[in-house]
Amino acid sequence: MAAPPLTTEAAGSASAPAGQSPWRLVGGRLRRDPAALAGLAIIALFVLMAIAAPLLTALNGHGPNEFHPEKIDKALAGAPKGAFGGIDGDFWLGVEPGTGRDVFSRMVYGARVSLLISVAATGVATVVGTVLGLTAGFAGGRIDTFISRIMDMVLSFPQLIFMIALVSVLPEGNRMLELVFVMGFFGWPYIGRIVRGQTLTLRHREFVDAARATGMLRTRIVFREVLPNLLAPVLVYATLTIPINIGTEAALSFLGIGVRPPDSSWGQMMSKAIDWYQVDPTFFVVPGVCLLLTVLAFTLLGDAFRDALDPRGAGR
Amino acid sequence: MIRYLALRFAGLAGVLLVICAVTFTIFYVFPADPALQACGKSCTPERLAMLHHQMGLDRPLWQQFTDYLVGIFAGRSYGSGPLAVQCHFPCLGFSYQNNMPVWDLMMQRLPTTVSIGVGAALLWLVGGVTVGVVSALRKDSLLDRTMMVGTLTSASLPIYFTAMALTVVVVQIGGLLPYSSYVPIAEDPIGWTKNLILPWVALALLYAAMYARLSRASMVETMAEPYIRTARAKGLPERTVVTKHGLRAGLTPVLTVFGMDLGALLGGAVITESVFGLPGLGQLTIDSINKSDQPVVMGVALLAAFFITFANLVVDLLYAAIDPQVRYA
Numbered sequence: 249m250a251a252p253p254l255t256t257e258a259a260g261s262a263s264a265p266a267g268q269s270p271w272r273l274v275g276g277r278l279r280r281d282p283a284a285l286a287g288l289a290i291i292a293l294f295v296l297m298a299i300a301a302p303l304l305t306a307l308n309g310h311g312p313n314e315f316h317p318e319k320i321d322k323a324l325a326g327a328p329k330g331a332f333g334g335i336d337g338d339f340w341l342g343v344e345p346g347t348g349r350d351v352f353s354r355m356v357y358g359a360r361v362s363l364l365i366s367v368a369a370t371g372v373a374t375v376v377g378t379v380l381g382l383t384a385g386f387a388g389g390r391i392d393t394f395i396s397r398i399m400d401m402v403l404s405f406p407q408l409i410f411m412i413a414l415v416s417v418l419p420e421g422n423r424m425l426e427l428v429f430v431m432g433f434f435g436w437p438y439i440g441r442i443v444r445g446q447t448l449t450l451r452h453r454e455f456v457d458a459a460r461a462t463g464m465l466r467t468r469i470v471f472r473e474v475l476p477n478l479l480a481p482v483l484v485y486a487t488l489t490i491p492i493n494i495g496t497e498a499a500l501s502f503l504g505i506g507v508r509p510p511d512s513s514w515g516q517m518m519s520k521a522i523d524w525y526q527v528d529p530t531f532f533v534v535p536g537v538c539l540l541l542t543v544l545a546f547t548l549l550g551d552a553f554r555d556a557l558d559p560r561g562a563g564r
Numbered sequence: 565m566i567r568y569l570a571l572r573f574a575g576l577a578g579v580l581l582v583i584c585a586v587t588f589t590i591f592y593v594f595p596a597d598p599a600l601q602a603c604g605k606s607c608t609p610e611r612l613a614m615l616h617h618q619m620g621l622d623r624p625l626w627q628q629f630t631d632y633l634v635g636i637f638a639g640r641s642y643g644s645g646p647l648a649v650q651c652h653f654p655c656l657g658f659s660y661q662n663n664m665p666v667w668d669l670m671m672q673r674l675p676t677t678v679s680i681g682v683g684a685a686l687l688w689l690v691g692g693v694t695v696g697v698v699s700a701l702r703k704d705s706l707l708d709r710t711m712m713v714g715t716l717t718s719a720s721l722p723i724y725f726t727a728m729a730l731t732v733v734v735v736q737i738g739g740l741l742p743y744s745s746y747v748p749i750a751e752d753p754i755g756w757t758k759n760l761i762l763p764w765v766a767l768a769l770l771y772a773a774m775y776a777r778l779s780r781a782s783m784v785e786t787m788a789e790p791y792i793r794t795a796r797a798k799g800l801p802e803r804t805v806v807t808k809h810g811l812r813a814g815l816t817p818v819l820t821v822f823g824m825d826l827g828a829l830l831g832g833a834v835i836t837e838s839v840f841g842l843p844g845l846g847q848l849t850i851d852s853i854n855k856s857d858q859p860v861v862m863g864v865a866l867l868a869a870f871f872i873t874f875a876n877l878v879v880d881l882l883y884a885a886i887d888p889q890v891r892y893a
Contacts, residue, residue: 400579401582401583404876406865407828409834413853413865416853495722498722499724499834499835503838505853518725519724522839525728532725532728536724540722544717548716
């Protein structure tokens with residue numbers, strides 16, 4: 249069933265000229281938005297880099313955990329030899345102070361960890377938030393009150409402190425998985441609140457009443473009538489959550505409770521860099537610029553999604 | 565109004581109670597025996613048993629929890645007989661590391677965190693809102709576009725990156741400021757400012773960008789409202805239209821976010837403090853977590869949660885003062 253006109257925040261079918269589906273309209277708007285294209289290009293670049301990590305490191309010939317003591321100066325406590333953190337034709341972005349590991353290889357492998365964790369955590373938050381928000385909004389009554397209270401509660405936790413504390417007391421296990429669930433746990437209420445609000449406005453719309461009148465099952469109404477109309481705001485919010493999670497993962501790794509060595513992540517590289525930034529600024533600039541670019545790219549894309557999905561047009 | 569206030573305070577207490585219970589569960593149930601950690605390397609079974617008793621760990625969990633709660637409001641004593649240790653109001657227990665009362669430890673660190681948070685907040689509020697409002701009034705101009713690209717970039721900068729870059733440029737190369745450390749304001753106000761400028765700027769760059777975007781969006785929406793047109797039509801000067809009619813409605817959403825951000829920051833600017841090496845609540849948290857000093861972590865978590873929920877309450881009350889549409893029965 250085609251989605252009828254939505255609330256003001258949702259997809260843009262209201263202004264759609266005849267014969268164009270709302271999603272195609274959005275696609276067209278995105279293609280004409282330079283910011284969206286730039287964001288998409290940067291994301292594609294980093295994703296490709298992460299996927300092709302073994303290939304790229306084969307190309308330059310240094311694994312991410314290969315030590316190169318000849319590249320560092322023992323007399324200077326392990327500072328890289330040469331200018332700009334030891335950049336040369338062999339080590340494209342220099343070497344890690346203290347160990348002499350190749351910064352380029354660690355950055356490429358770090359992209360895998362940073363992107364994987366933040367996207368997975370966003371996935372967890374989005375699924376949980378959508379399911380619970382939908383349930384709260386559609387069921388109403390006590391269920392709504394209960395779920396809403398839980399959301400308020402989770403939101404009033406000092407999140408970073410609790411994330412640090414939780415990760416630090418969790419039993420030794422797959423740290424990446426733990427990070428995904430801890431970050432997802434603190435992230436779902438944000439999406440949950442938006443979904444609940446949207447569901448409340450949709451619940452009594454004519455097309456839902458019509459579906460109800462035809463005797464459609466409640467679950468079917470939720471999945472076939474309500475959920476498709478929530479996709480737009482959820483998509484926007486999920487895209488804007490990814491950069492936040494990239495930052496959080498980096499922050500946790502930076503504070504020493506993120507991924508464990510020898511895995512590398514950008515945040516972990518930053519945290520190593522703090523001991524060296526006065527001697528070797530190149531070493532903190534590399535992961536810093538990676539973080540800056542990915543966060544910027546996802547924010548640009550998220551903003552572009554929001555503008556494109558806004559039925560009032562992209563003029564805001 | 566009184567009924568509303570009472571309800572809100574009850575809500576605040578409820579939230580804190582739940583946070584207290586969750587923290588208690590996380591820190592007292594999951595990790596290894598805290599008495600064993602407090603006991604040290606040369607631990608005998610007798611000494612361990614005594615410590616268990618002293619710390620109240622031999623009692624049922626729910627009783628430990630109620631003891632903890634009662635201690636916060638009325639103080640309590642640990643252990644019994646001649647070994648009893650008195651812990652005065654507000655008792656959050658003693659640090660496992662140095663046996664200091666948790667409350668005193670936190671109060672030692674609070675001024676640093678407040679100095680960082682309030683200074684940065686003023687900076688980002690003024691800077692962010694100015695940029696946002698100017699952008700909104702000159703919507704789609706070159707200035708607007710430049711500022712919005714700038715804020716987007718600045719919002720994407722990780723704080724530790726900004727911090728390190730600022731230190732390298734301003735301190736190491738420029739030699740304009742000292743490396744950050746904390747000097748109490750009462751001792752040396754100029755030194756206090758000099759030492760805190762970099763943390764303020766680093767934090768403010770991040771937050772101001774978000775505020776600029778938020779206030780721009782909100783102002784653009786407000787300035788398109790019919791009552792703004794009415795105000796213009798009745799001949800008010802544009803300055804009055806903007807300041808009296810526009811800002812008041814346009815900046816209300818900013819207030820909500822500001823309260824929450826400042827509240828969260830007062831609980832410890834964890835990353836900023838650790839990059840600049842400032843001894844605030846955030847540093848205390850990290851140190852305590854690394855050393856499994858549960859009473860301190862729990863104390864900080866509670867204090868931080870209190871700041872967040874309290875800030876929310878204050879914001880909601882201020883709302884009523886600013887926006888006549890929101891009046892509480």
